Amino acid sequence: MTTANTATKPLAVDIAIVGGAMAGATLALGLAKLSATLSPATLSRPLRIALIEAHVSNNNHPGFDARSIAIAHGSIFELNRLGIWLKLQHLGTAIENIHVSDRGHFGMTELNAKPLGLDALGQVVELAQVGKVLFEQLAKSSVEVFCPAKVTDLQAQQDGHLLSLDNGTQLHCQLLVAADGANSVVRQHLGQPTEQIDFNQTAIVANVSTDQPHQHWAYERFTQTGPLALLPMRSASTSSAANATKSSSASVQSRFSVVWALPPAQAEQLKHADKAEFLAALQQAFGHRVGNFVDVGQRVSYPLTLSYMPRPIYHRCIFIGNAAQTLHPIAGQGFNLGLRDVVGLLNVLEQAFSTYQLANTSTKVDVGSSAIVHQYLAARQADRDNTLRNIEFLVRGFSNQYWPMVAGRNLGLRLLSWLPPLKRPVAQTAMGWR
Structure with a gap:
């Protein structure tokens, strides 16, 4: 270069x-x-x-x-x-x-x-x-x-x-x-x-692990706070950019990339919450269609706008x-x-x-x-x-x-x-x- x-x-x-x-x-x-x-x-x-x-x-x-x-x-x-x-x-x-x-x-x-x-x-x-x-x-x-x-x-x-x-x-x-x-x-x-449209939402982005295989399903769940999306990912063992660590159920565990739209104050609170609190909130918002959320990696956030x-x-x-x-x-x-x-x-x-x-x-x-x-x-x-x-x-x-x-x-x-x-x-x- x-x-x-x-x-x-x-x-x-x-x-x-x-x-x-x-x-x-x-x-x-x-x-x-x-x-x-x-x-x-x-x-x-x-x-x-x-x-x-x-x-x-x-x-x-x-x-x-x-x-x-x-x-x-x-x-x-x-x-x-x-x-x-x-x-x-x-x-x-x-x-x-x-x-x-x-x-x-x-x-x-x-x-x-x-x-x-x-x-x-x-x-x-x-x-x-x-x-x-x-x-x-x-x-x-x-x-x-x-x-x-x-x-x-x-x-x-x-x-x-x-x-x-x-x-x-x-x-x-x-x-x-x-x-x-x-x-x-x-x-x-x-x-x-x-021109900009502010949706008054903040996205939390993180990689999470579940105790069931994703079987190549993606999810878009609309909640009262905004959309919650899960994208299937390769297992941590085959990815050098793994932000979610393996659990003891690694034989069936799978990873998702989560994008979760929330009100700014709630997003800030969950971004810094401990792992158990974050996973419990995510489970409550999404349900158990992908099994139990068992781990989460680094969380980042950014404001959601439409700018053009x-x-x-x-x-x-x-x-x-x-x-x-x-x-x-x-x-x-x-x-x-x-x-x-x-x-x-x-x-x-x-x-x-x-x-x-x-x-x-x-x-x-x-x-x-x-x-x-x-x-x-x-x-x-x-x-x-x-x-x-x-x-x-x-x-x-x-x-x-x-x-x-x-x-x-x-x-x-x-x-x-x-x-x-x-x-x-x-x-x-x-x-x-x-």
Whole structure:
């Protein structure tokens, strides 16, 4: 990895990506693959891609920490196309079934992979392990990685952006991609606005152990305080990022990643409660469908908001992933929406190069042109708007205790169970099929 560049002349690159977590690293690898597949007639030289990341990839990396995420089936398909999933699949735990319920009410339903002709609805991976693999692949690629390095100054220019890094490097790029998370430094430098919806909830995230095998079931349970999700994980004996220790019942024990939405004061109290108190509260909120909760690892918390940029573009700049929008974890769509941002940008660039090749023109493709930036915006707008709207609807609809709303949502869940054909569009949405 590059650590410094003392040359006085800025390093000229085609695309600079700020932020090397899931979205940024995936985009960098996708761009490297795209560049390698373009013919010399289309691209006189390979695309020069720079990735700037402030943190070394380890368990303390804010984007590759001890959390787990669910990668939907549609996202697995796209990662396969990019040649990335092959390197990650050994880290995955299949989600074969999803159980959805409304605590204290009659509404519940299941989504199952087999009726859809699939082996799994998605895969659960631990971010710390994914980060290690992605950076190993970046080291083998044509991407120029600047890590650890932070952007200290950013100047928008007519033909691109000039970036100054804290290690003395200066970069000039035609296209700048901001993938640097919810507190995007790029967005702050460019003074771009966001809109925010505060749900007055805090999520507790932890890995827990149960005394029964998970059998590849995931759970979404809506409680009076907010959603409580459990994602199946690999056993601690096969995971280097195990936050939940083994119990004496290791032969049947399984691990789940828990995301539990609570009022801020209650979340703070349970975050610091002793193990027995926390497990008792979790058991009371979730029930015994997965058996008894027997252990819990480190607990972290973060406020739950929906934050988004009305227009995730700027002059020669595109915002993707959490830099463009951060979602409530309900339905687990955060990374999956961010990956669709990545794929959308790759598709727009691939189309631009294909059009150039067919036109047989001497004018080279300007990857940061206004046309490309606005094509990306148009390509992503409908999916992005629909996802944001659906997430807000789910959060408000399932947190509302007004009895007509309770009756309506429980009837809806029951109808999904009584009329299996209704499940297919719901499952397709959950799996990221568009």
